Amino acid sequence: MNTPLQRPSKQPPDLRAWRAAALALVCLAQVASAQAWTLSIAAASRRVFLHVGNGTTDGNSATVNTVSTTLTGAQLIGGNPLAMSSNSSQSASLYDGYNTCPDPSSQMLIGASYRRNNGNDGPARATLRVTSPANLENGNGDTIPFSQISWTVSAPGSPRPNVIPAGAFNGGSLTLTSVRANTYIENCHSYVYANEAVRAAGAYNGQVTYTLSSP
Amino acid sequence: MRRRLFLLSPASCKAAFAAAASLLLLMVASPALANPHRLDDSLSHTVPASAQMAWRPQTSADPNAGVEAWVRVNIRIDTAKWAGRTGNIYMVLPRDQSSSMEAEWTTNGTLRAGRLVSGERALVYTGRIPGNTLQDQMQVRLRSAPDWQSTTRRLNFYFELDVDGIDAPTAEPSPTR
Numbered sequence: 001m002n003t004p005l006q007r008p009s010k011q012p013p014d015l016r017a018w019r020a021a022a023l024a025l026v027c028l029a030q031v032a033s034a035q036a037w038t039l040s041i042a043a044a045s046r047r048v049f050l051h052v053g054n055g056t057t058d059g060n061s062a063t064v065n066t067v068s069t070t071l072t073g074a075q076l077i078g079g080n081p082l083a084m085s086s087n088s089s090q091s092a093s094l095y096d097g098y099n100t101c102p103d104p105s106s107q108m109l110i111g112a113s114y115r116r117n118n119g120n121d122g123p124a125r126a127t128l129r130v131t132s133p134a135n136l137e138n139g140n141g142d143t144i145p146f147s148q149i150s151w152t153v154s155a156p157g158s159p160r161p162n163v164i165p166a167g168a169f170n171g172g173s174l175t176l177t178s179v180r181a182n183t184y185i186e187n188c189h190s191y192v193y194a195n196e197a198v199r200a201a202g203a204y205n206g207q208v209t210y211t212l213s214s215p
Numbered sequence: 216m217r218r219r220l221f222l223l224s225p226a227s228c229k230a231a232f233a234a235a236a237s238l239l240l241l242m243v244a245s246p247a248l249a250n251p252h253r254l255d256d257s258l259s260h261t262v263p264a265s266a267q268m269a270w271r272p273q274t275s276a277d278p279n280a281g282v283e284a285w286v287r288v289n290i291r292i293d294t295a296k297w298a299g300r301t302g303n304i305y306m307v308l309p310r311d312q313s314s315s316m317e318a319e320w321t322t323n324g325t326l327r328a329g330r331l332v333s334g335e336r337a338l339v340y341t342g343r344i345p346g347n348t349l350q351d352q353m354q355v356r357l358r359s360a361p362d363w364q365s366t367t368r369r370l371n372f373y374f375e376l377d378v379d380g381i382d383a384p385t386a387e388p389s390p391t392r
Contacts, residue, residue: 036373037259037288041357043366044268044282058272096275115270117282117361182361184273 043117048126048179050112050212053088064207065108067191076198084149084191093186100155101188107154110164111186112212114179125178126214132169138202146171146206148194155187163187169208179212251375254304258291268359281360288353290326292374295347302378303341304349310334311368317358318372325351336375344376 049058053065069084083106091104094111101107114126135143150168155161163185164177179185268282292304304326308318310333319330322339326349331337340349357370 036371037256037261037290038372039261039286039357039370040265041284041368041370042265042267043363043368044270044361047270058270095273098275113273115273115361117366118363121366182273182279184278 043121044115046116046122046214048112048114048212048214050110050128050210051090051094052110052210053086053108054090055094055109055111057094067108069193071193071195075195079195079197082193082195084193086191095184095186098157100158100186102156106190108189108191109186110189110210111184112164112179113184114181114212114214116181116214122181122214125180126212127178128164128176128210128212129173130169130176130208130210131173132171132208133206134171136204136206138200138204140200140202142200142202142204144199144204146208148196149191150194151189151191153187153189158187161187164189176210250302250377251305252297252378254374254376255293256291256374258293260289262287262289266357268357271358279360281358281362283356283358286355286357288320288355290349290351290353292349293347294344294349294376297344297376297378298346299344300378301343301380302376304339304344304374304376305336306331306339306372306374307336308333308370308372311370312364314359314362314364316368316370318355318370319358320353320355322351322353325349326353333370339374 051061054063055061065086065088067084067086069082071082075082085106086104086108088101088104088108090109091099091101091107093100093109095113101109112126112128116122132146135145136148137143146169151166153162153164153166155163164187167174167176177185263286266284266286268284271277271280271283273280306329308316308331316333317330318332321328326339327341329337329339
């Protein structure tokens with residue numbers, strides 16, 4: 001019985017010698033191939049980009065835009081929904097400069113992108129959410145539910161004008177859509193105050209936060 | 216599981232040495248027999264020594280814009296063996312993975328500006344090789360799609376020479392001191 005160490009090879013010694021020689025030369029070849037300029041490069045970091053209203057291409061912006069409406073007594077009693085105006089001036093797409101929001105005084109342009117290196121570099125999609133407080137407040141203890149504010153969407157010339165869908169704030173976190181890796185989405189949001197009840201006089205304020213995340 | 220280990224007898228060791236010497240002789244001799252000839256540019260270096268790719272802006276004209284990085288490369292190619300000969304020198308980027316890498320560069324004039332994609336070579340010098348070294352500085356832009364199979368890569372550029380005429384060195388390289 002042969003042990004593994006004593007087991008004779010079926011190959012002649014000369015052939016084994018050639019194999020040993022070839023192995024040594026492979027090592028030499030590896031040394032020779034080191035004569036070259038080399039560069040180690042790291043992949044780009046995973047990145048999300050989001051702008052709501054005025055934004056800066058691939059950059060940060062401190063601007064927080066406002067949508068508002070002022071009701072007359074008749075409108076307050078009438079109970080009809082009212083379109084809200086915007087202080088945004090962002091009409092042009094940050095993606096291609098297209099005039100996506102032709103009337104920014106009543107619209108808010110929202111654009112989002114998600115970029116990753118490959119299938120192992122984070123999830124296939126990033127998630128776009130908006131978080132709103134329960135109420136707008138006037139400082140005197142009076143409130144209006146945030147759910148009184150909704151929005152419609154548009155994107156002139158786009159085959160998918162509702163890529164971020166229409167909806168209404170819910171006084172909490174609301175998932176709007178997901179953004180596929182290495183894509184850019186955008187459309188235009190027009191806000192509406194439902195005006196379903198008579199409220200105490202005052203200026204009611206509240207702030208919503210849009211978030212694009214790739215956990 | 217059984218492991219196989221081959222031990223060489225003293226006689227086999229002698230045979231191995233002889234075989235290695237023969238193969239080594241063939242290896243040393245073969246570059247003088249056929250183009251291309253690998254050139255030594257081990258004194259070349261990049262600034263910075265490593266780089267991180269950055270995202271290129273997505274636009275409607277380039278919705279699939281990938282990543283890019285810029286590096287400066289100080290090139291120093293040892294051409295002592297080939298001084299006075301004429302030929303073409305190419306920069307080569309072997310393919311390191313299925314994701315292609317594009318390199319595009321400008322130079323200070325000794326070498327040619329150009330472009331290549333991994334797996335290709337590009338002409339950087341043609342004509343008479345003037346001396347023991349070819350030196351230049353390249354500004355290299357690297358671009359690729361975001362389809363890497365890894366989070367880091369190592370690009371191993373090198374230079375090779377297709378020499379004109381009788382394909383052999385004119386003289387032995389002078390010793391380095």
